[in-house]
Amino acid sequence: MSDVTGVLVVLGALAVLAAPGLLRLKEAYRLRQRETVEDALKVLIELGEQRPANMADILAGRLHLSRRAALRLIQLLSERGLLRVEDDHVRLTPLGRALGLHVVRAHRLWECYLSDDAAVPLKDVHRLAEKAEHHLSPHDVRRLEARMGYPRYDPHGDPIPREGDEEVDRPGTPLTAWPVGTPARIVHVEDEPESLFAQVLAEGLTPGTQVIVVERSPQGLHLQADGNDIWLATVVASHVHVAPVPQDLPQTTGNMTLAEVPEGMPVKVVGLSPEVRGLLRRRLLDLGFTRGAVVEPVLRSSFGRGDPTAYRVRGTLIALRREQAQHIFVEPVNQAHQEEHHENADENARAHTVNT
Template identity: 40%
Template sequence: MWWIASFGLVLLTFWPRRGIYARWSRRRRLRSRQVIEDALTHLHRQHLEGRPVSVEMLAHVLGLATKDALTLVNRLSAQGLATMTGEGLRLTPEGHRWALQVIRAHRLFERYLADETSVPMEEIHTRADRLEHTVTVAELNRMDAQLGHPAFDPQGDPIPNSDGEMQTVESHSLVGWPVGTLAEIVHIEDEPPEVYAQIVAEGLRVGMAVVVLESSSTRIMVETDTAEHVLAPVIAANVAVRHSTNAISSPRQGIRLTELAKNCESRILGLDPVCQGLTRRRFLDLGLTPGAGIERVMQSAFGEPVAYRIRGTLIALRKEQSDMIWITE
């Protein structure tokens, strides 16, 4: 029976597309593609900032040994993607084109994850980093069309189109923005992740209207639709704004749905700006729109979820969900 076991082992190892060798080969190809594309996008960023890139710098950024980084540079050169000049490593036109496709993939995936899933905002960038290396140009074009050809990702970065062209928006740092002047958030830097997580935790989002109430060397206080936010200047520096003519409407004139007493009725003022993507669409599909009447009916023995009557239908919401719905007092 040994030959049966041996035959089974061979099948398990070399089965087309599903065997161990096939899976290992796919992972190896993906890893090779990922390193190349990470190098291209890094070189592209440094080019935009006018910074030269050495082999040692590339090794540090990609977490490679200098010897391996040199091998990578030789591969990029052999494929016509980059050249070594007296000022450092530079992308060729083909290298720029490929880098823009990776950037396009990353930002489209961020847009998809923000709009079509319930992935937390602070995790979107990391997930897109993995997904950006797994798609073809044809798949990107289909995703772009399905999303309605978005011009910007959730952080406000422009998304290149299929020709590599993208829009630009003039903006200014929130630090130094005039006190009392209305502004619109147009970009939030998502790196470093720790800083981005703090901004997300404050409920700040691209597209929100803000007014700076106080600005000093130790703190920046801004007002939004829903609250006043205090940021350290090092955090506020990652938020970019532009002049806005849209006045701030204040849901804070009302209360959160969580505060509605049992058997009491109210009307919905709107959804909190923190409510985005799939959750926002589900709320709208349930009829949670401005002006709709809503009644708190009952709550479970454990406190949540709580049942509400909206448009003649009972729905159950957890506290973190009802906190995102503003109603009249």
């Protein structure tokens, strides 16, 4: 009898000691489950209007689950009223859609924050945001959005849904389907799988970069971007989506960057690379590196071999590191003058023709 009591007491004590740990385990399990649910909603949102029948397989593949677990997940989602199963197809309920869009929004805004404010390398941004997206409340997301200055696109070029949006659209044509010789602007780079994404980044092809397809062959594409020749395998190129260069954006392809300008040669700013975002972009603009500003490299650091270099801009010497100067596109001042002359000449000629 007393033995039994002893065992019971020991067991009871163990249970009391283990209880907090068990509770924590349960909490962790709940959090993990919530993350899985939210990830599933994100997959469904990204699929958009497509409603493939083998949803369980897709989920299993994207979320690294077994097929059985994926089926259980769909069951769970429908129990929570987040999706409806309609004759083999699944469809998000308004609630599920709203929650999914919130997660997409949180993810993409967090990516903006990481890239713009925290200076995290672009290749790590997606991975970090995959975690953070589950910890942001709608209020947090709203504050984050305001803080980041209401960006429309994340660093990969994906559109950021607004609060109350019903859809996320993905603009752009795969680079593989873009006509040869037409200037294009990268609007989106698929961030999964990571290895391909890293390859694209390594070539300097980030959203906003302007490219021209020079040549196309079955193996790959020959591109020109910011004056560099780039070869991309077809499978890699299919992950890059492009759109026409908007009218009001300066064409940056073919222009040199401020970092390449020799000392003492005044140049004119054409525009800032879209890669310069957030605080740095605003600071450069405020310092006067705006379109049309005349800039002249006057002083190169002899110890850093021209890094940094001091530029005379709007009457003041401002030193920039090479990374910053590389993102400022410029053209020779003389050329600009000549163009103006040309324009004048053209106008004169036109006036002349009208007169005669």
